[in-house]
Amino acid sequence: MPVQAGPGKVENRRIFFLSAVFEAPARKTAASGKSSVRAKVRHCRWVHLAQLRLRDFRNYRQADLAFVPGAHVFLGHNAQGKTNLLEAIYLLATLRSFRGVGGAQMIRHEAKGYFVGGTVMGPSTHEIKAYWAPRERRLQLDGRAIRKLADYFGVLRAVVFCTEDLLLIKGAARGRRRFLDLLLAQTQPGYLTLLLRYTQALKSRNALLKSPRVDEAQLDGFSQELVTVGDALMAARQMIVPRISPLVRLAFRRIAHETDELKLEYAPSVKGDFAVALGNARARERAVRTTLIGPHRDELTLLVNEQSATLYTSEGQKRTLALALKLAQAEYLSGIHGSPPILLIDDVMGELDARRRAGFLPLLQHSRRAGGQVFMTCTEENWPAELGAELHRWRVDAGTVSPAPK
């Protein structure tokens, strides 16, 4: 049956540029082969995905895969299920699809529900089991049901590079807020709890504003809650933006080889004191019947040479910028947790010109050298030999995955 293909796939993509990343390290001896790989697994301090199990997930009836640390590439024609593998790994890390779809769309055609399981190895080993059906959800970590999501996140961290990333630059502020929120949720304990609290206070407040006769005293009760939690959210965002801004700038420069001056600025929708501003906005809120200011209206401004990147950059620059944001995310996570996140790269590089690809690859290489795991998809049949034996190749064909011959 046909697999849903990610948007914007380009066939017969040239992939020679990957050689820069995955050339065999000089110290490698001819005889090492499998045993060296096994030795590496045992001594690996870095968090990596050692096993992936799929049942009725997308076009996979059943797949049981074992991965060593390092770089993996999924090769195959279009619509065979390459991106589905990245999606499953991302799902284990974040419990959502990076394609922006709900659980129902990830169930194999005519199946009742999907199962994705994984073994995460690192300083300690974790067993993840996620089952999703329209009327049943189960999430287990090491054999125990997860009740609070905040307890789950952090077992596996992943950063995905996909064509949708472009929306970070071109799209609405919501996408950029989500980028910040995800980064904060992955690095700052308690942020997710605060965010959920804020969302609930906001929804309650909006429900009150929409009622036919607004009860001011009641509204005030929820406003206080909104301000308390909102102040904490804004403080966290204020703290993180100056920390990632230099990382994004550095990544951008390396990819683009340009002298463009890139800057990230946090633009909170609240100017001054939140409680006072909320009081001042009350008249306008009466007219529009919704909460007009607060962290839910914040913006993360991207400036290239002091001009808005959303408005004044070329398509190519926008792509570079999106990549730079994601690379900065990976870099920041590595810095905080001391272990690089898993990089999932879905058909991104084909959209960059040769010069930008050449700039991007050393950054990937850097991640891999730091002990990380990289998974990428590729449609090319003829894999260039210069990529080296360090790259683990898998052939994906109509919902089956097998190690590709060297």
Place this chain on the structure above:
Amino acid sequence: MTQLPAPIALLTAALSRLPGIGPRSAERLALHVVQLDPTQVRTLAEALIQARERIVRCERCGALTESQPCPICGDDRRDATLLCVVERALDILSLEKSGTFKGRYHVLGGKLSPLNGVGPDDLRIAALEARLQPEGVQEVILALGSDVEGDATSHYLAKRLAPAGVRMTRLAQGLPAGSGLEFADELTLSRALEGRRAL
């Protein structure tokens, strides 16, 4: 597939309307009940009816009681100047178990929840206001939950009861007694820090 006999299906449906009982538990309970000794079932049914008929809400505080007023409201030895506001009647039991509170209670019957259409008029707030003066209440202790709606209800009550001139307090939030820091979540810890006390 043959269906369950109608009486069993009816019982299952009635049971599944109870809190914490899903369709499967309901079916298991129903199948158990229909195989019980008839006298046992009669005892159960009578106990259900008796319990429902004899338990009423205390007109004053809203607690579940057999007598009017409830034993706590009727007890002269309890401190009438202290009034503890709780969400549900069940919360009184928890506080009573601690054995340290000697005042009286007032059950709100829920918390403000705009998303579920629960407003101040749906809660026993007017009844609370009406008690303050006649009973000579000097301090109202808010013992509501610390989720968004619980906190918002506390803010709301603090403001609404302010004109009455009574002292308003709320329960402290912090570490659970007898446990280490490692078991507290971040929000609890930060609130515990905010509410720290001099030794």
